[in-house]
Amino acid sequence: MLFLNPQNVAFDALSLDHVVAIAVDRTAHRLALEYSDAGPYPTFVDVPEQKLTLRIVRDLLDADPMLTSALTPGLQANLTFTTAPNASDAAPQTFTVTVVVTALNTDFSRKKTPAQTITAIALSSDGADDPFTPPSGGK
Amino acid sequence: MSSIAGQTLFNSGPHRFIIKPVGMLFVPPLVFDPIQITTNVITPLELAIIQTGRLVGTTEQDLWNQVNTIKTQAEAQLTGALITNNAITWTNMTLLRIAPDDRVDRGRAISLAYTAIYIRLA
Numbered sequence: 001m002l003f004l005n006p007q008n009v010a011f012d013a014l015s016l017d018h019v020v021a022i023a024v025d026r027t028a029h030r031l032a033l034e035y036s037d038a039g040p041y042p043t044f045v046d047v048p049e050q051k052l053t054l055r056i057v058r059d060l061l062d063a064d065p066m067l068t069s070a071l072t073p074g075l076q077a078n079l080t081f082t083t084a085p086n087a088s089d090a091a092p093q094t095f096t097v098t099v100v101v102t103a104l105n106t107d108f109s110r111k112k113t114p115a116q117t118i119t120a121i122a123l124s125s126d127g128a129d130d131p132f133t134p135p136s137g138g139k
Numbered sequence: 140m141s142s143i144a145g146q147t148l149f150n151s152g153p154h155r156f157i158i159k160p161v162g163m164l165f166v167p168p169l170v171f172d173p174i175q176i177t178t179n180v181i182t183p184l185e186l187a188i189i190q191t192g193r194l195v196g197t198t199e200q201d202l203w204n205q206v207n208t209i210k211t212q213a214e215a216q217l218t219g220a221l222i223t224n225n226a227i228t229w230t231n232m233t234l235l236r237i238a239p240d241d242r243v244d245r246g247r248a249i250s251l252a253y254t255a256i257y258i259r260l261a
Contacts, residue, residue: 038224044152046250
């Protein structure tokens with residue numbers, strides 16, 4: 001899942017500027033994988049543990065105060081952002097997901113604008129509820 | 140599809156069978172005392188079969204009903220022919236134990252990995 005050019009991106013009260021994209025990746029953290037005595041292929045596969053990883057990519061412009069911000073690995077916060085089906089302000093949707101920041105990486109070269117990638121893992125309220133369930137379809 | 144003494148206890152999920160070491164029980168040198176310099180051959184090993192697999196429940200209760208049924212049969216030392224999924228028959232085997240894995244897995248299904256032990260008792 002990919003959200004391009006999200007607006008009003010914030011970790012709790014800490015707003016993030018120049019966010020280019022937010023990517024939501026779902027991966028299996030542990031597999032239940034079983035084979036039988038009949039042959040080489042699995043007969044049972046399940047994903048009893050999975051994780052939802054968010055990557056917030058933003059451009060770093062001149063003297064960005066967020067470079068020395070309180071964003072550090074281990075920080076738990078509510079990530080909020082707003083998107084819309086197109087570049088207008090019509091039918092905006094605001095998302096909130098509780099996350100724990102796991103990494104902050106900076107990419108830079110002479111050929112493009114430096115960028116920061118904030119990686120975070122979403123928290124479920126009780127382990128069963130999907131931590132991120134955007135509405136299906138557009139408005 | 141496997142069975143033990145005519146009962147199909149484990150067929151809710153995949154499982155496999157393998158025999159434990161067979162042959163003779165022996166004691167290597169220097170185990171009994173410092174002057175034991177040769178291997179002591181004791182007796183033929185008991186035939187033991189290890190079953191590894193996963194019980195799959197439609198509900199949490201269904202899974203634990205299966206576990207409790209198997210526990211009851213192991214405590215009763217259910218004895219009979221063990222027929223594997225490949226139709227190999229091991230006669231006079233006793234279901235003695237089921238050891239669950241360290242967690243119940245709750246994904247698309249509710250499942251529990253386990254190891255069960257059968258021994259041909261003397």
